[in-house]
Amino acid sequence: MTMERNAFREQLNATLQRNLTLSHPLFPLLLDAHNPDIDLLRKVALQGYQLTRHFLTYVEHLFFYCPLPRHKRHLLFNLFEEETGRLSRTKNHVHLMEDFLRALGISDQQRDATLALPATRELINYRLDACTNPERYHIGAAAVLVASEGQNLETLGEEARHTILGRVYGLQEKDLLFFSVHQKEDVAHVRQGLDLVADLCTTERMQSEALEAVNHTCRLFYGMYEGIYQTLYSPESGYA
Template sequence: MTQKRLTPTQFRNQLLAVMDKKHHWAWPQFAGSAISKAQLKIHFQQEYGVYVRDFPVLLARIHGTNPPMDVRRKLAENIFEEDTGKLSLGKSHPELFLTMMAGLGFQNGAFGNLTLLPASRRYRTWLDQATLNRIWLVGTAVMTIFVEGSINDRQELLHPSKARSKREIESHIKRHPLVRFHGLSPAYMDLSRAHQLVENGHRHDAYDMVVNHTTTRQDQETILTALRKSLRLWLVYRDGIARACRLTP
């Protein structure tokens, strides 16, 4: 017997049920005061190599499958900002990431020929597979809902955050763990500034693109399966980084 298609609300809630679990035990340690610069370097190298460097390229693959026009427009805006920064501070987000790394004392050479950890490679391989999938909804869900999203998605959809003033953005940056615990000058935090300038409403866009264009129960299940696989591989990926940093629960 064919299962009845989930309503948009039901489908959104099942997507959010996956995102409710996007939390790793080591994250409080990476955001805490005890983590060392050497451990942070391992963490940031893996993040950069797995998705930060190539994020706009991964999005462009989805755009190239010719999804509906409203989806193309949202993806194009995201790609444009990620690759040029022209909607915020005028520099690409990967470049702003490397600027932040330089502020920590990590030079660009440390992020050139990276060696990914085994679990990192598996997670990146999955991101490649998802964004090359002939079903554009799969790549869109994986990249815009899972990769860009967090455990805070449900709260954000229920109570959308408002655009922050310049003063509020600077106050947020001063409270950032890298500034508080590792002496990073706020001058190197333009990546955080760019995120806060352009990402208001992005979480809603991500869910709307996927939920509003998924018309069959089979496609709903395909997307949910892809998100659950993303979560499994992401948790193992984060485990791998924690082990490389010699962290324990």
Template sequence: MNSTIEPLDREELERRLRAAIDAWPYGATRFYRLIASGRCPASFMRRYARSTYLSAKLFCASIAEMVETAPDPEARLILLENLLEEEGAVLRRDRGLVVRPDQSHPALALRFVKACDAEGDEGGDPLHATGEGRAMLAAGRWLEAVAYLLVGQELRFAETSGAFFRALRDNGFAERDLAFFAVHETADAAHGRQALDLVIDRAVTRGQQDAAIAAAGAGARAWFEAHGGGARLAESVAA
């Protein structure tokens, strides 16, 4: 009798990856509920802004490490394109590689920090929601790290940043100061789709697939908790 568990087909693997991150919806986070109601305390907003800025800086380093340790040239190229966009670099046919530091994601996040008057604050966890994903990279678990950081978090943020942008704008923030959220609604959607394909194409055994699904869910949960969490949802998912 053959007890080997057959791998999931492409459609089912994507469905389960998406289900793993959809278990942690942005609308249930404390941060979104507060900004949507217009009652977010200034101290909470400053702490969130500072943590987001520190996380944006570290995210670039995480992608660079993924590029360096990528298992094949195609994955390396896809991740390098992601990193260039994160760093504010674009290819121009008439000029070559154009780098605009003011358009890097950390620079855009810093605008939000300044708008929140949080520049001098010491609050904010520099690992933000990325710590476990970076530990996966350090342990050589590249596929799980991609699932954790790029599917569980980058794709998650792409699907929610537009709602954050509109709620924060309704709280009185200028659109220029919210560029970090605006750019993620478009750029990260493409990056998230690429990340899904990276995982789906390289998770060929059932064990690899299950590990990737679990990592994506863990990444989404860390992202959820970094946005204030939601005790009732966490308890229901854990149950």
């Protein structure tokens, strides 16, 4: 049975909230103030950069294919900010992430030579395949605008991840702009994403597919962290 629009929206949000990736055992290692592991943070950051490089492509396609004018305008603002940083008075969001990598001591050459791990690539491709297929638009919107944007809103207690990272690793506010900008903006982006997907999904099948997209995308994020975690204990890593 097709859910009423607002009930479906609430279900989308509940699905997001049930799939918090901060529960992964990678994060206690990463955020341990007594034993900061900069090499681990660099591994995580370099995989995160693989995601950031593709995000604008997702939003571009979601904007282009959006069938609802009101939501298309919201996506245009999202696209404009990702590309220019003008709304947050910063800069292009990929460049903000590059600033973070440099603050960790990662050279541009090392950054550009790093490849996505298999689990990271799976997450990238799942969203790309959905966003570039108009017939799967509702799946792409749920995966990117709800599940992916929602990742930036997770906290430990009342603190955001990047706030703890800054304290543990001695990073300055300017080094963390990528995260602080997204934490502020993604509150609105997730709200708009929930509204868009709720308005789009007018059949039981579409609603079911969108809910599964949120669930699956969050699992893929967890899988990305698991992929990084497993590299720590491979014989080649030096951690084993």
